[in-house]
Amino acid sequence: MKFGIEFVPDMKYYELEYYVKLAEDSGFDYTWITDHYNNRNVYSMLTILALKTRTIKLGPGVTNPYHISPALTASAIGTINEISGGRAVLGIGAGDKVTFERIGITWEKPLKRMREAVEIIRQLTEGKAVKYDGEIFKFNGAKLGFKPGSIPIYIGAQGPKMLQLAAELGDGVLINASHPKDFEVAKENIDAGLAKAGKSRDAFDTVAYASMSVDKDRDKARNAARIVVAFIVAGSPPTVLERHGLSEDAVNAVREALNNAFTKGDWGGVAKSVTDEMIDIFSISGTPDDVIERINELSKAGVTQVVAGSPIGPDKKKSIQLIGKEIIPK
Numbered sequence: 649m650k651f652g653i654e655f656v657p658d659m660k661y662y663e664l665e666y667y668v669k670l671a672e673d674s675g676f677d678y679t680w681i682t683d684h685y686n687n688r689n690v691y692s693m694l695t696i697l698a699l700k701t702r703t704i705k706l707g708p709g710v711t712n713p714y715h716i717s718p719a720l721t722a723s724a725i726g727t728i729n730e731i732s733g734g735r736a737v738l739g740i741g742a743g744d745k746v747t748f749e750r751i752g753i754t755w756e757k758p759l760k761r762m763r764e765a766v767e768i769i770r771q772l773t774e775g776k777a778v779k780y781d782g783e784i785f786k787f788n789g790a791k792l793g794f795k796p797g798s799i800p801i802y803i804g805a806q807g808p809k810m811l812q813l814a815a816e817l818g819d820g821v822l823i824n825a826s827h828p829k830d831f832e833v834a835k836e837n838i839d840a841g842l843a844k845a846g847k848s849r850d851a852f853d854t855v856a857y858a859s860m861s862v863d864k865d866r867d868k869a870r871n872a873a874r875i876v877v878a879f880i881v882a883g884s885p886p887t888v889l890e891r892h893g894l895s896e897d898a899v900n901a902v903r904e905a906l907n908n909a910f911t912k913g914d915w916g917g918v919a920k921s922v923t924d925e926m927i928d929i930f931s932i933s934g935t936p937d938d939v940i941e942r943i944n945e946l947s948k949a950g951v952t953q954v955v956a957g958s959p960i961g962p963d964k965k966k967s968i969q970l971i972g973k974e975i976i977p978k
């Protein structure tokens with residue numbers, strides 16, 4: 649099992665540098681930096697990380713094919729690959745509808761746009777001159793002026809068609825999920841995509857991009873996950889909520905609590921609205937032994953990399969060290 653760790657660049661560069669170096673020293677194989685317009689620029693932060701780390705693989709988790717051209721994405725990730733001595737990975741997904749609305753981007757034809765962008769980026773980073781007559785992107789002999797070297801492309805996906813696309817075109821898939829049931833359901837679509845491209849599963853990285861919260865004290869760990877889990881519950885599509893048998897009332901109670909929090913600042917109400925069942929479904933939370941147990945279940949469901957996503961634990965530094973000491977070596 650490979651281990652990754654997610655960071656949101658909503659902190660100063662030196663704080664991010666500190667945490668990523670700590671993760672590298674703790675044995676993590678990958679670090680994924682999220683990409684939303686309102687946070688610090690993902691590539692500026694990756695440049696610092698590329699210079700200050702030695703072994704950890706690094707990349708956006710995930711960028712998107714809307715807010716910059718695939719040519720810029722290829723150039724940016726190629727540059728990170730050069731600076732890091734070949735450790736770059738590109739995580740790319742359809743992007744986030746809510747944040748796009750704020751910057752006037754219409755979220756249309758995500759599948760088509762993802763396919764075209766990934767095909768273009770793959771060719772550019774392989775040093776080819778790209779002629780591409782797509783429905784969305786038209787390239788006429790574009791070519792990078794430097795040799796970025798081959799860069800693995802991981803696609804962020806939840807929906808069935810995007811999962812198939814990820815398996816067909818990508819070197820891996822980043823699935824925002826923490827429960828084995830979600831990977832059992834994803835398997836059929838991943839296998840269909842691999843078959844379409846004539847690829848075998850063992851060369852493909854199926855990543856559980858999970859919300860994680862680890863502490864020696866189980867209750868402390870689980871309580872630290874409540875707010876993040878509330879956002880995941882509120883944003884989950886009906887198919888996922890039904891899959892896990894969550895009642896409409898329970899989900900609406902979370903949505904209502906979040907509204908109250910935004911309007912009246914009542915975050916305590918949000919934590920209370922999140923049930924233990926929701927914590928188990930939408931996060932990997934508890935003691936190191938609890939987390940190892942869940943990772944073993946995920947491995948049986950075909951997961952090959954687990955990413956420790958927010959909140960990581962009640963105390964980020966201690967939790968990163970705890971994962972490094974008591975989970976990764978097991």
Ligand SMILES: C[C@H](OP(=O)(O)OC[C@@H](O)[C@@H](O)[C@@H](O)Cn1c2nc(=O)[nH]c(=O)c-2cc2ccc(O)cc21)C(=O)N[C@@H](CCC(=O)N[C@@H](CCC(=O)O)C(=O)O)C(=O)O
Nearest residue numbers: 682683710741743744757758759804805806807809810824
């Ligand atoms: C588009 C969507 O795909 P999805 O697989 O659900 O993708 C949702 C997310 O993966 C995507 O929004 C990501 O960008 C979210 N995301 C992040 N999004 C961000 O913006 N920033 C991040 O940092 C980020 C991190 C991240 C990490 C892991 C991960 O899995 C996702 C992450 C979907 O609806 N897919 C459907 C298909 C929809 C469809 O058919 N669309 C048609 C018609 C659409 C139209 O009418 O225009 C088409 O595309 O042509 C499906 O897969 O079946």
